[in-house]
Amino acid sequence: MNTEAYNDIRTYIDRNPIATLGTINPDGSPHGAVIYVCADNHHSIVYFITKQATKKYQNITERNQVGLTIVNPPENSTLQANGHAFEVQDPLVIDMVMKKIAHDHASARDWLPPIAKLRAGAYVIVGVELTEARLAQFKGMTIGDERIFTKL
């Protein structure tokens, strides 16, 4: 893993903790859903909370390949990542994820992620082990400039 690149990506996720997750439906069509995320401090893993009856969770249990994207329009930046999703079982990690997501959204009046408001089965914490990630920061850059991208 490129530690320096991951640190930049982790910092970006910390500042922009809302992502869209792409999964594959049973018929092969894609599905997209918004998730609240946090990044692992040491490993290239992004975590999110969902519930067992959601389409994205059901898709992941069938096919664990996912795409994940974060966008910050005012800054002209976006993170595009791919990886493999897995259900987190480690109680220490689950505790860390819950605390981190609560902390990241603490300034918001209604900090609970949307999934908290939906009756869709039991909570589950999912990790996405990143296989590739590309942070693009276009502000002040010309397309083609190599300094735009930070790649994992």
Place this chain on the structure above:
Amino acid sequence: MTIDISESREHVREFLKNNSVGVLATASNMGKPHAATVYVTFDQDLNIYFLTRKGTRKSQNIHSNNQAALSIYNAASQTTLQAEGSVIEVSDTSKVQWVANDIWRIATQASPNSPPPQTQLIGAGDYAVYKLSAPSLRLATFKGQGAASPEQVFNIVPTQEESHFNAYDKNVN
């Protein structure tokens, strides 16, 4: 639940008018998902348009699997719009020009101090315009919402003209 279609469609239009940045999920011919940021505009029938540089991964995916899913999120109101449907490349030059002009306007408004990459693509003519047509769009506002069932949270808005629509997609997000 029974929904007034005209009102719901108007809510969707209003949301799309004020939230023009989304994430498009596509799938490769090997079934690998890909998610990428797009600026979007829309027409009266709630077809959604976006442009991308020719040869990008999303463009390649669309040509091998024309199914795509768009998600737009407004964090302040915790509102999501989801659209799943088929995508075609727009060849009509007047429509391409309309989409390019509209996305130029939207992109420069979204980022007034630094022209976003889409405006550079348009300037260079190095792009393709695509239309996403979804049978229905799914709108949900979570802010201020207590715990609720999907039927109560999701407003399924058909894009085709019908007087009333009685539907609920049991698959939640």
